[in-house]
Amino acid sequence: MGVKIAGYGYYVPEKVVTNHDMEKLMDTSDEWITERTGIKERHFVKVGEEGTSDLAVKAAEKALDKAGMTSGDLDMIVAATLSPDHEIPGIGVMIQNKLTGCRTIPAYDIRQQCSGFVYGLELASTFIKSGKYKTILLVGAEVQSVGLNLSTEGRDLAVLFGDGAGAFVLTASEDESDVLDSVLHSEGEYYQALWKEYPSIYVQDRISKEDITLGRHYPSMNGRFVFKHASTRMPEVVMELLNKNSVSKDEIAQIIPHQANLRITQMVANRLELTLDTVYSNIERYGNTTAASIPIAFCEALNEKRFKRGDYVITVSFGSGFTWGANLIKF
Numbered sequence: 001m002g003v004k005i006a007g008y009g010y011y012v013p014e015k016v017v018t019n020h021d022m023e024k025l026m027d028t029s030d031e032w033i034t035e036r037t038g039i040k041e042r043h044f045v046k047v048g049e050e051g052t053s054d055l056a057v058k059a060a061e062k063a064l065d066k067a068g069m070t071s072g073d074l075d076m077i078v079a080a081t082l083s084p085d086h087e088i089p090g091i092g093v094m095i096q097n098k099l100t101g102c103r104t105i106p107a108y109d110i111r112q113q114c115s116g117f118v119y120g121l122e123l124a125s126t127f128i129k130s131g132k133y134k135t136i137l138l139v140g141a142e143v144q145s146v147g148l149n150l151s152t153e154g155r156d157l158a159v160l161f162g163d164g165a166g167a168f169v170l171t172a173s174e175d176e177s178d179v180l181d182s183v184l185h186s187e188g189e190y191y192q193a194l195w196k197e198y199p200s201i202y203v204q205d206r207i208s209k210e211d212i213t214l215g216r217h218y219p220s221m222n223g224r225f226v227f228k229h230a231s232t233r234m235p236e237v238v239m240e241l242l243n244k245n246s247v248s249k250d251e252i253a254q255i256i257p258h259q260a261n262l263r264i265t266q267m268v269a270n271r272l273e274l275t276l277d278t279v280y281s282n283i284e285r286y287g288n289t290t291a292a293s294i295p296i297a298f299c300e301a302l303n304e305k306r307f308k309r310g311d312y313v314i315t316v317s318f319g320s321g322f323t324w325g326a327n328l329i330k331f
Contacts, residue, residue, distance in 0.1 A: 002177030003125045005331065006135075007069065007169035009062025010296040011055055012043040012162070012286060017145075022159055027152040033159045034284075038262020042162030042287035044145035051085040053094035055165035056141035059295070060099060063137070063167040071099035074169075075133040077107040078124045080116025080140045080291040082320075083147065084109070087199075095139060113194075114258050114319025115184075116140055116291030117166070121315070121327045122182035124170050134172040140291035141165035149218040157219055160261070162287035166295020176330070183241045184325035190229070193222040194320040230260060230318040231267035237326045238272060238316050245328055252278065253311035254301055258318060259283040259293040268316075280306060290319070307331060 018041045019030035033039055045055070056079060064070060079092040090109030096102050112119040117140035124136040144161040148154060170179070198216040199206035207217060234257060242249060255278060257265055262283050269279040280301045289296060294315050307313050309331055316326040 001129050001131055002173040002175060003128045003179040004171050004173040004175075005168050005178045005329070006171040007063040007065070007067025008167065008295065008299055008302070009059050009066055010164065010166040010292070010299045011058035011062065012164040012296070013045045013050055013055070015044050015046055016041050017044050019159070025150045026155045026158065028155050028159060036263070037160060038281070038283050039159065039287045040284045043164060045143050045163050047146055050143070052081055052083050052141045052143045052165075053085050053091040053098060055143065055163065056091060056095050056139045056167070057098045059141065059165035059167040060095065060137055060139055063169045067169040067171070069135070069169060071102035073135050074099075074102060074105055074137050076105055076124070076127065076136045078110065078120045078136060078138045079107065080110050080112065080120045080138075081142055082111060082113045082116070082290055083142050083144050091141065095137075112291075112319065112323045113321060114260060114288075114290050114293070115317040115321070115323040115325055116319075117294045118182070118315055118317045118325045118327055119184060119323070121168070121179060122184060122325070125179040125182070128170060128172050136170045137167060138170060139165060139167045140293075140295050142290045142292050144290065147218070149215060153215065154218055156223065157221060160288045162289050164286060164289040164292040164296055166292045166299060168295060178329055178331055180328040180330055181241065181245050182325060182327045183237055183244065185233070185237065185323070187322045190225070190322050191320070193225050193322070195220065227261070227264060229322060230264050231271070233318050233322075233324045234264075234268045234316050235271040237324055238314055241314065241326045241328050247312060247328065249274065251312050252314055253307035255279045255314045255316060256294055256297045256301055257316050259286065259297055260288050260318070
């Protein structure tokens, strides 16, 4: 059974936060942020008014509308996020509840951070190819703005992230498949290079006043180390996927990488000996939206006519864990 991308859509909150807005919160500048990341602005939720599941539902509704379907047609939900509305439960069931008319279908939550949508696409596609389910909603959604240290002390990470969501509606097809293959990897040895130390089960009550005072509840990253691995692993896995499927680089209409940093995207393009006409970037408008970045970029690249039906497209990501992987799509 083949897998078709029947619908796709994305949503970002209305509130735009520019680099100049960030200057008011911390010792930084538009020039400093742009030079190091390529980011000019990002979208933040209005605190208390929107949660991760709310963004996911809005993206899902657009994808369902594009597919000409309703939530009642869905057989399963796969939700990728590192920022659920609550620690318990995950957002999958919240999406199910908020989609009017959705049946009591199974809802998966997966936690591969920046690689969440790439991992989720293989998971959902495998379910469909096996014949288990016919129509699956795959969502990547994040609200990270409320969990950042928006001060000079936390600026290295705070300027990077934005909020948003993207979704695919995947359906079974007896014709040629859109989702051809995936290659996924993980390397847990380096999990502390990009993580949030607390809350943790290694301490009573999971977090202490001291931990909060020391800022251990904020995410932290060894930036140079992550940059080195991301800019190496992403081109590696792209070539692994192409070689596995006997597809040439010249046949690829568009590579859509996770939007982490413009420098990483440029490095990926250089190592693949491709230009940014082929390796897509929209990070200047959204920042790093983690699990949402690939579906948002996919939708925008398609709207910009970077590729069309029948073209080869690769989605590729690297993130905390470490996790990385790529999907081969013939859209």
